[in-house]
Amino acid sequence: MWTPQEKFQCVAWFLETKSDAKVQRNFGTQYGREPPSQPIIRAWYRSFMETGSVRHKWRLVTHLFQTLTLHLGIGLSALSPVASTFFIKSASTRKQEKPL
Numbered sequence: 001m002w003t004p005q006e007k008f009q010c011v012a013w014f015l016e017t018k019s020d021a022k023v024q025r026n027f028g029t030q031y032g033r034e035p036p037s038q039p040i041i042r043a044w045y046r047s048f049m050e051t052g053s054v055r056h057k058w059r060l061v062t063h064l065f066q067t068l069t070l071h072l073g074i075g076l077s078a079l080s081p082v083a084s085t086f087f088i089k090s091a092s093t094r095k096q097e098k099p100l
Contacts, residue, residue, distance in 0.1 A: 002036060007044050007054040010036065014045050 002010075009030070013023040020038040027035035036044075044054045 004054060006031065008048075010041050011044050011048045011054055014041060 006027070010023050010027060013026050014020060017023065017026075020041045023041050024035035024038070048054050
């Protein structure tokens with residue numbers, strides 16, 4: 001597990017060097033432990049560029065609930081867990097309708 005400070009430092013090194021291999025070397029030298037993998041470094045970089053944060057993307061889940069609430073016109077907290085699961089699954093598998 002990495003701290004938010006370590007994640008941000010990796011992103012800063014990646015912005016500076018444009019090399020995930022150099023980020024891994026810098027991490028090992030700076031922190032004296034196993035560095036994150038290259039895909040993890042790139043995921044932190046993408047997250048930072050898209051959101052300004054290196055935190056996990058829980059916003060996608062939050063966005064799904066907000067979309068369902070707006071679409072259905074109700075609050076999901078009023079639904080039972082079974083109904084919530086049904087609406088989440090049906091919304092994620094729903095096909096886009098073509099405009100007339």
